[in-house]
Amino acid sequence: xxxxxxxxxxxxxxxxxxxxxxxxxxxxxxxxxxxxxxxxxxxxxxxxxxxxxxxxxxxxxxxxxxxxxxxxxxxxxxxxxxxxxxxxxxxxxxxxxxxxxxxxxxxxxxxxxxxxxxxxxxxxxxxxxxxxxxxxxxxxxxxxxxxxxxxxxxxxxxxxxxxxxxxxxxxxxxxxxxxxxxxxxxxxxxxxxxxxxxxxxxxxxxxxxxxxxxxxxxxxxxxxxxxxxxxxxxxxxxxxxxxxxxxxxxxxxxxxxxxxxxxxxxxxxxxxxxxxxxxxxxxxxxxxxxxxxxxxxxxxxxxxxxxxxxxxxxxxxxxxxxxxxxxxxxxxxxxxxxxxxxxxxxxxxxxxxxxxxxxxxxxxxxxxxxxxxxxxxxxxxxxxxxxxxxxxxxxxxxxxxxxxxxxxxxxxxxxxxxxxxxxxxxxxxxx
Amino acid sequence: xxxxxxxxxxxxxxxxxxxxxxxxxxxxxxxxxxxxxxxxxxxxxxxxxxxxxxxxxxxxxxxxxxxxxxxxxxxxxxxxxxxxxxxxxxxxxxxxxxxxxxxxxxxxxxxxxxxxxxxxxxxxxxxxxxxxxxxxxxxxxxxxxxxxxxxxxxxxxxxxxxxxxxxxxxxxxxxxxxxxxxxxxxxxxxxxxxxxxxxxxxxxxxxxxxxxxxxxxxxxxxxxxxxxxxxxxxxxxxxxxxxxxxxxxxxxxxxxxxxxxxxxxxxxxxxxxxxxxxxxxxxxxxxxxxxxxxxxxxxxxxxxxxxxxxxxxxxxxxxxxxxxxxxxxxxxxxxxxxxxxxxxxxxxxxxxxxxxxxxxxxxxxxxxxxxxxxxxxxxxxxxxxxxxxxxxxxxxxxxxxxxxxxxxxxxxxxxxxxxxxxxxxxxxxxx
Ligand SMILES: NC(=O)NCCC(=O)O
Ligand SMILES: NC(=O)NCCC(=O)O
Numbered sequence: 001x002x003x004x005x006x007x008x009x010x011x012x013x014x015x016x017x018x019x020x021x022x023x024x025x026x027x028x029x030x031x032x033x034x035x036x037x038x039x040x041x042x043x044x045x046x047x048x049x050x051x052x053x054x055x056x057x058x059x060x061x062x063x064x065x066x067x068x069x070x071x072x073x074x075x076x077x078x079x080x081x082x083x084x085x086x087x088x089x090x091x092x093x094x095x096x097x098x099x100x101x102x103x104x105x106x107x108x109x110x111x112x113x114x115x116x117x118x119x120x121x122x123x124x125x126x127x128x129x130x131x132x133x134x135x136x137x138x139x140x141x142x143x144x145x146x147x148x149x150x151x152x153x154x155x156x157x158x159x160x161x162x163x164x165x166x167x168x169x170x171x172x173x174x175x176x177x178x179x180x181x182x183x184x185x186x187x188x189x190x191x192x193x194x195x196x197x198x199x200x201x202x203x204x205x206x207x208x209x210x211x212x213x214x215x216x217x218x219x220x221x222x223x224x225x226x227x228x229x230x231x232x233x234x235x236x237x238x239x240x241x242x243x244x245x246x247x248x249x250x251x252x253x254x255x256x257x258x259x260x261x262x263x264x265x266x267x268x269x270x271x272x273x274x275x276x277x278x279x280x281x282x283x284x285x286x287x288x289x290x291x292x293x294x295x296x297x298x299x300x301x302x303x304x305x306x307x308x309x310x311x312x313x314x315x316x317x318x319x320x321x322x323x324x325x326x327x328x329x330x331x332x333x334x335x336x337x338x339x340x341x342x343x344x345x346x347x348x349x350x351x352x353x354x355x356x357x358x359x360x361x362x363x364x365x366x367x368x369x370x371x372x373x374x375x376x377x378x379x380x381x382x383x384x385x386x387x388x389x390x391x392x393x394x395x396x397x398x399x400x401x402x403x404x405x406x407x408x409x410x411x412x413x414x415x416x417x418x419x420x421x422x423x424x425x426x427x428x429x430x431x
Numbered sequence: 432x433x434x435x436x437x438x439x440x441x442x443x444x445x446x447x448x449x450x451x452x453x454x455x456x457x458x459x460x461x462x463x464x465x466x467x468x469x470x471x472x473x474x475x476x477x478x479x480x481x482x483x484x485x486x487x488x489x490x491x492x493x494x495x496x497x498x499x500x501x502x503x504x505x506x507x508x509x510x511x512x513x514x515x516x517x518x519x520x521x522x523x524x525x526x527x528x529x530x531x532x533x534x535x536x537x538x539x540x541x542x543x544x545x546x547x548x549x550x551x552x553x554x555x556x557x558x559x560x561x562x563x564x565x566x567x568x569x570x571x572x573x574x575x576x577x578x579x580x581x582x583x584x585x586x587x588x589x590x591x592x593x594x595x596x597x598x599x600x601x602x603x604x605x606x607x608x609x610x611x612x613x614x615x616x617x618x619x620x621x622x623x624x625x626x627x628x629x630x631x632x633x634x635x636x637x638x639x640x641x642x643x644x645x646x647x648x649x650x651x652x653x654x655x656x657x658x659x660x661x662x663x664x665x666x667x668x669x670x671x672x673x674x675x676x677x678x679x680x681x682x683x684x685x686x687x688x689x690x691x692x693x694x695x696x697x698x699x700x701x702x703x704x705x706x707x708x709x710x711x712x713x714x715x716x717x718x719x720x721x722x723x724x725x726x727x728x729x730x731x732x733x734x735x736x737x738x739x740x741x742x743x744x745x746x747x748x749x750x751x752x753x754x755x756x757x758x759x760x761x762x763x764x765x766x767x768x769x770x771x772x773x774x775x776x777x778x779x780x781x782x783x784x785x786x787x788x789x790x791x792x793x794x795x796x797x798x799x800x801x802x803x804x805x806x807x808x809x810x811x812x813x814x815x816x817x818x819x820x821x822x823x824x825x826x827x828x829x830x831x832x833x834x835x836x837x838x839x840x841x842x843x844x845x846x847x848x849x850x851x852x853x854x855x856x857x858x859x860x861x862x
Contacts, residue, residue, distance in 0.1 A: 084707070193661070194661040228719070228834075230624070245675075248672065261662075267700045272697050275556060279515070279835075286706055
């Protein structure tokens with residue numbers, strides 16, 4: 001925990017309490033703060049006897065040799081954060097991996113095959129708006145050129161391609177970012193739950209059996225700019241009014257589909273003048289559901305309804321909201337990413353389940369302190385699971401809060417998670 | 432018209448047609464383009480024998496001497512534009528004033544008292560979000576210090592105080608910006624209608640008898656950021672959902688009040704990440720109505736309804752839209768400006784009416800080609816009318832389009848408007 005908080009000096013965020021560790025994090029991918037923590041990661045893992053490899057997406061692989069040569073079993077997660085994020089999301093998983101290396105060294109454990117720790121680049125998809133961005137390239141789910149071209153969206157920086165920033169901080173490595181060129185035996189990830197289930201049920205460990213489906217879109221609504229003071233409603237084609245209705249409608253539609261979610265976090269309004277009705281509004285749309293089928297349905301429904309709203313037809317609303325007679329706007333959808341629902345590997349899940357039992361029993365808790373659950377968030381493990389055996393371990397998030405400076409997991413829970421992670425890697429190595 | 436289009440080289444905007452003048456304008460207040468056209472204005476009016484004065488808000492007054500000394504009668508408007516504006520809004524009024532000076536010189540007209548042309552600073556309130564910004568200071572309706580402190584809102588510049596940009600372009604003049612220190616006898620303004628009435632009724636000239644009331648607000652909605660993938664709707668306090676509902680509701684409420692308008696042109700969402708439900712959304716709200724009383728009612732109603740929406744209570748909607756059970760958000764209103772409904776001065780209106788009749792008859796049209804109307808937009812004349820006799824002249828806007836690159840008024844209509852302006856100033860001078 002000391003190491004974890006020590007490394008939070010790079011990217012200190014918003015203060016939320018008086019304690020020395022009671023600040024959030026703002027360590028956006030490929031910023032100077034991200035470079036600092038990467039440099040620390042390399043120095044620390046090399047100090048623990050690892051060889052380190054950097055790939056063409058800036059992913060860093062630290063490997064501790066085993067008895068035999070072969071693909072390493074990895075503990076992995078990410079060191080980047082949300083713009084107003086916390087100290088645990090991603091960071092805990094990488095730090096627990098480093099703790100694993102120390103434990104193995106201190107106890108002179110020889111593994112059958114190499115084991116390692118990986119820090120994946122831009123997992124959050126905050127500064128560069130594609131989550132699991134670099135693990136997706138590794139899993140051959142996203143072309144390298146497209147990943148390199150992705151432009152940043154967080155001010156005050158103006159939009160800058162990913163590759164420029166990667167080169168600028170000196171992390172455009174020579175190793176191909178690819179599961180074939182740089183293989184893994186398996187991938188285990190310790191992560192905070194980021195949701196309320198473990199805490200609400202008094203559990204300590206989540207044995208993550210898979211992750212829900214999610215898709216990101218950029219929706220653009222085009223209308224016609226006009227004067228706010230002289231243009232009667234009937235003459236307006238106001239894309240912001242339509243976008244507002246679409247955002248409300250997206251949540252209404254998701255709500256009535258079992259467990260689906262719809263969210264918007266980014267909105268752009270042009271030209272952006274108080275007394276000009278906008279001509280173009282774009283907004284992000286993040287849709288999630290436990291199954292790809294439900295997500296298909298939701299996408300299809302929203303495509304229809306958004307068009308109806310833009311056409312000025314309000315009859316489509318679950319509960320109608322006012323329209324007036326308007327000139328039509330147009331709506332365009334761009335799909336930015338598709339992450340299908342995944343089930344993790346059974347052997348990996350068993351490694352996690354057995355490790356959880358053993359750690360919890362040693363800690364004086366019983367077996368019911370662990371539960372199986374499905375991840376609501378995407379993770380680099382979702383990408384690795386397309387190519388290699390993968391599973392995840394969750395620990396409780398206080399009040400389910402995440403992507404917020406107040407994100408918190410107790411020291412005890414972090415330690416339990418780290419122990420389950422180490423055991424899971426060792427169990428898999430023996431398998 | 433040649434001069435008008437010549438000066439549109441400073442701040443060329445979006446192209447909308449093939450013709451050489453078929454581009455819009457982007458001449459944001461106090462930019463280098465604004466400086467260039469100001470330099471041109473001073474050089475041109477001095478070349479026509481005027482003395483020029485710059486005040487502490489950068490307003491420029493060009494005065495042609497009369498037979499007697501005394502307060503000048505002015506033709507005035509503005510040379511700044513919207514970010515995606517046209518070639519006529521404001522520009523026509525200043526150019527017609529310069530044309531008036533030329534006509535007086537060519538015909539060796541001696542006026543009783545001085546006459547002049549004024550270019551008001553930041554009328555649009557686009558880059559610095561307060562309309563009629565500098566005429567409001569002149570009329571003692573806005574304190575100078577507050578006006579100087581106003582920060583820009585249009586990227587890519589980061590927020591910069593008005594006074595810094597005014598000094599940077601060299602237009603922070605020595606004359607106090609004040610109707611007492613720098614008096615006027617009267618103010619006449621030729622402007623495009625920016626609405627559909629003249630064109631729809633086949634009229635050529637609008638005799639503007641006053642302007643409707645309008646108020647600008649910044650509404651801030653605060654919630655709690657959380658993860659889009661792991662946070663069920665019931666646990667969310669999503670300020671963007673509330674803001675979206677408020678924007679829809681504002682238009683619905685305005686719609687049922689006679690002739691009222693509600694519009695949003697600027698939206699800010701923080702932290703601005705695809706997979707984070709925002710914690711803070713601010714949006715501009717521009718409310719207008721023909722009477723202050725209707726505007727009072729609308730403001731009061733919206734303050735109540737926005738709060739109910741933020742509290743998670745949807746029963747208040749004229750037609751309900753879906754809410755789900757949410758955690759409450761909070762809403763705060765900041766009033767940025769209040770412009771009361773005004774009636775222009777009867778003598779000035781009569782000067783305009785008589786001039787319109789005379790110009791239209793000479794042009795072979797009959798008297799019904801002019802109509803009385805009330806301005807939907809705010810104008811510098813609204814501010815001057817609080818202190819000195821004022822009236823305005825409107826000419827038709829094609830399809831009522833304004834605050835849009837396609838804004839257009841025919842050469843014939845511009846010329847008629849300029850003649851009515853010149854005659855109105857002369858008639859008032861004789862009065
Ligand atoms: N764990 C996490 O916050 N990942 C970001 C990807 C997502 O949006 O689910
Ligand atoms: N005429 C004009 O566009 N003025 C801007 C002030 C307003 O918003 O009405």
